Amino acid sequence: MVQGFSREPGVQGPVTEVSREGQRKITFWAAAIALGGFLFGFDTGVVSGALLYVKQDFDLNSFEQGSVVSVLLIGAVIGASSVGRLSDRFGRRKTLGVIGVVFVIGTATACAANGYALLMAGRVVLGLAVGAASATVPVYLSEISPSKVRGRLLTMNQLMITLGILVAYLVNLAFSADGTWRAMFAVGAVPALLMVAATLWFLPESPQWLISHGQDDRARRAIASVTDEATADRLIERARRRIAEEREKQEADPGATGQGTRKLLMPDVRPALVVGLALAAVQQLGGINTIIYYAPTIIQQTGLNASNSIFYSVFIGVINLVMTLVALRLVDRAGRRVLVLVSLALMAVSIFLLGLAFVVGMNSVLTLLFMVVYIAAYAGGLGPVFWTLLGEIFPPSVRAAGSSVATAVNWVSNFVVSLAFLPLASAIGQGETFWIFAGICVLAFLFVGRYLPETRDRDAEQIQHALHARFGHEPDPSSPAAGPRGR
Numbered sequence: 001m002v003q004g005f006s007r008e009p010g011v012q013g014p015v016t017e018v019s020r021e022g023q024r025k026i027t028f029w030a031a032a033i034a035l036g037g038f039l040f041g042f043d044t045g046v047v048s049g050a051l052l053y054v055k056q057d058f059d060l061n062s063f064e065q066g067s068v069v070s071v072l073l074i075g076a077v078i079g080a081s082s083v084g085r086l087s088d089r090f091g092r093r094k095t096l097g098v099i100g101v102v103f104v105i106g107t108a109t110a111c112a113a114n115g116y117a118l119l120m121a122g123r124v125v126l127g128l129a130v131g132a133a134s135a136t137v138p139v140y141l142s143e144i145s146p147s148k149v150r151g152r153l154l155t156m157n158q159l160m161i162t163l164g165i166l167v168a169y170l171v172n173l174a175f176s177a178d179g180t181w182r183a184m185f186a187v188g189a190v191p192a193l194l195m196v197a198a199t200l201w202f203l204p205e206s207p208q209w210l211i212s213h214g215q216d217d218r219a220r221r222a223i224a225s226v227t228d229e230a231t232a233d234r235l236i237e238r239a240r241r242r243i244a245e246e247r248e249k250q251e252a253d254p255g256a257t258g259q260g261t262r263k264l265l266m267p268d269v270r271p272a273l274v275v276g277l278a279l280a281a282v283q284q285l286g287g288i289n290t291i292i293y294y295a296p297t298i299i300q301q302t303g304l305n306a307s308n309s310i311f312y313s314v315f316i317g318v319i320n321l322v323m324t325l326v327a328l329r330l331v332d333r334a335g336r337r338v339l340v341l342v343s344l345a346l347m348a349v350s351i352f353l354l355g356l357a358f359v360v361g362m363n364s365v366l367t368l369l370f371m372v373v374y375i376a377a378y379a380g381g382l383g384p385v386f387w388t389l390l391g392e393i394f395p396p397s398v399r400a401a402g403s404s405v406a407t408a409v410n411w412v413s414n415f416v417v418s419l420a421f422l423p424l425a426s427a428i429g430q431g432e433t434f435w436i437f438a439g440i441c442v443l444a445f446l447f448v449g450r451y452l453p454e455t456r457d458r459d460a461e462q463i464q465h466a467l468h469a470r471f472g473h474e475p476d477p478s479s480p481a482a483g484p485r486g487r
Contacts, residue, residue, distance in 0.1 A: 030141055030144070032202055033096060035100075035191045036096065036133035036136070037161045037164065038163060038164040039129070039130070039133060039191055040130050040160075041161040042165070043106075045169060046168035046171060046184050047068065048168070049168070049172025049181075050185060051065055051068060052181075054119065058116050062426045066419045066421060068119060068120065068123060069419075070414075071124055072130060073414050073415035073418060074415060075125065075126065075127020075129075077411045078127075079131025079133075079134075080132065080407065081408065082132075084135060091209050092205065093140075093199055093206070095132070096133075096199050097196055099129050099136065100192050103126065103188065103192035104192045105125055106122050106123070106125030107126065107185055107192060109125055110126065140206055144207070159328075165317050165320060205218065220236055264405065269394070269402070271467040272393045272464070272467055274471075275393055276405075276406040279386050279389060280406040280407070281413045282344075284416075285413055285440050286382070286437055287351055288375075291371055316375050319376050319379065323380040324379045326380050327379065331384070331385055336385050337453065339381040343380060343382040344381070344382060344444050346381075347377045347438075348442050350370050350371075351437050352435060354370040355435040356431065357431070358429070359429070359431035390406055390407075393455065395464055421433065453469070454466070
């Protein structure tokens, strides 16, 4: 999944102390807005089944099939990179409402497509919404969440993405008997309309955004709705102090504002940048979205018909969801590094065997088994843990900039793999293409084993020293990018 970052100081929001009833209300808000994450997963997953019938109706070649899938990712890059300014200017709530409307427009366009060009247009519009949601939903959740349940509520967005993929597979299965791919896309309008309704009638504006824009009275009402007036006043004062301190730091260090990307090239930040970009690329170049996007198409190559291919792909969605839950329980127990190493090792073995299954013509059951093991390996490690590491490996002063650059690399890598998979499989063979992904996983395993330190239970300074030790040198303690000691 793709995360987003706010440029506002004090992003984590003022709401820290709420009653049990207030927590239930905030959980309801979080569930409503996590529909954006659900739509993210649904619109990236539903095309896997629809493509089996679209290619017949529109007589698409392998490049055109790949472009129907991957053009969504172009829209996502644009949406994710541009929505921050809208969100900062107009507020999170209004921006999320607009994103819901864009989801509806994109869905309607895809459903009404009478040819390849209009279908591509609909997928681009859906991509804009997917990218914008990936950048805005986590920010809103972070800003409305009490500190005690912030991790749980942020996790809700990640779980909703995997749930959206699973529901997309189930929808594909439901409409596979008569091949009505337009109905498959159309189901996405339901959560999109619910998202619009939630932003219009239920969701408050982020208190953090209101305070940073001088709207203390509205922020006080929003916070008081989940706590009480006295607590609201105290939390608003605390938030205003934190925002003032952050702005003073930015004024004292002008390089911290507007030059984050340039600071990423400083010698003391380069180890974090290398690791962050490498992990961002590997998460996609290891082949995961060839399975997520093309699962029914891949299974169909084993000799099953379209309906059965979609049926078996549902198992992949279930495993993806279950293993994501497992990873979220293990990440603070087993540690980040060991989960990524085990994940990459299992991914390399299983996708190599998947390639072998196609080369030697193994039966459909073995092929599906290798696919399920691969998905389990990814979802239980590299998939969700990457996003945890991305928030930890960069020094505090460049964390938002570093994470944004790595996220962009992740989207671009996703696009490249999604567009190239079918033409490459046609040129050299499907099994041989999977072996390329296996080789990338092996190289990634060696890279992680050499350069990625454990980040669990370490503060920012300890992580930077561990990174530099693995790269063979020590960080400069006077560097502003290193951040304050003890963080």
